Amino acid sequence: MYDVIGSRASRAFRVLWLAEEMGIQYTHLAVASGSPEALAANPSGKIPALRDGEAVLTDSTAIMTYLADKHGQFTHAPGTVARARQDALTHQILDEIDGTLWTAARHSFVLPEERRVPAVKDSLKWEYARNIARLSDALAGPFLQGETMTIADILLAHCLIWAGKAGFSDPGEKLNAYLGMMSGRPACQRASALS
Template identity: 30%
Template sequence: MTADITFYTNPQSRGRIARWMLEETGQPYRVELIEYGAAMKSAEFLAINPMGKVPVIRHGEHIVTETAAICAYLADAFPQAGLAPTGDERANYYRWLFFTAGPLEAALTNKSIFGSDPAPDKQGMAGYGNYATAIDVLSHAVKANPYIAGARFTAADVYVGSQVGWGLQFGTIDKRPEFVEYFARISERAAFLRASELDNALAAEPAGS
């Protein structure tokens, strides 16, 4: 598939995860900066993503939203990058990618914004039970292998690792040794460093420039 990619993002968003994934693929892409407020809710952008949020990628005629989906899509679209799962990696790859995008993110959101778990008698309805359970499950996943799907870095590490890194930075994930060591290992990658530099530079630009 050709690399006709447009990347809609804001550096103060989960677009940083998608940027890292794009850099891992090694494919060229064009950036469209979408400011928060009117631009993100404009009719033009809502025609691309009716949720009115970033990140989004357009690859040829295909539009992909949701950051975990973007990571998985790009891994499949550009197999030469070696980021899609193979063989025995597949179960862990999908398991932990979707665990992080679903139960874990819900637990972290409730922790950081609402400051509490669901009531004990409602935890069975929440999908993640409670925050402590979700964090313990993540700890188990990170300790099991050097990377989330096994012995090799995959696209799932971009998404899971970003959530671990942000959680450590903002205090929503405990600084357990397994989390600190895992994020240190993946954040040394050249693609992560390039993506961070690009987004930091974009964030420093004056609005509307």
């Protein structure tokens, strides 16, 4: 059994969603970044973390990749063209969407107030709109790579939810339909209901 460490209102949601999709047993420690439990799992205090026996893994994407590879679900086989394309999409989402949202969050409430540059958010919103349009054009449907849902889909859907809450631009009809389909999945609903 796994321990998923981190509150649902963080990138831990991605790991919780994947665990629910996979039907694997886990214990959820709904703790905040910097809490004693988070610090015990990760010296930086960042969440999420995953405890698998004696091993502790950090970073939501690394954890999702580990679980998907270990259980052979929501991923393409390593060494295949489909996996390389999945990894390219994952890195594109992390770089162009997640990174933009995280930078905006840092300049909104994460950094000490004297270190924030609120004016950067307009530029980030422009960049997000440009990048999300490119991803929308690439959406094969119903999932990013056609008929197969992968961890890249969970990553993108979580970023779309985050962007909506953060006041970023509407992603357009195609991605709104995609997000509706993804967020309507029973596993996403179960993860959303966790404390």
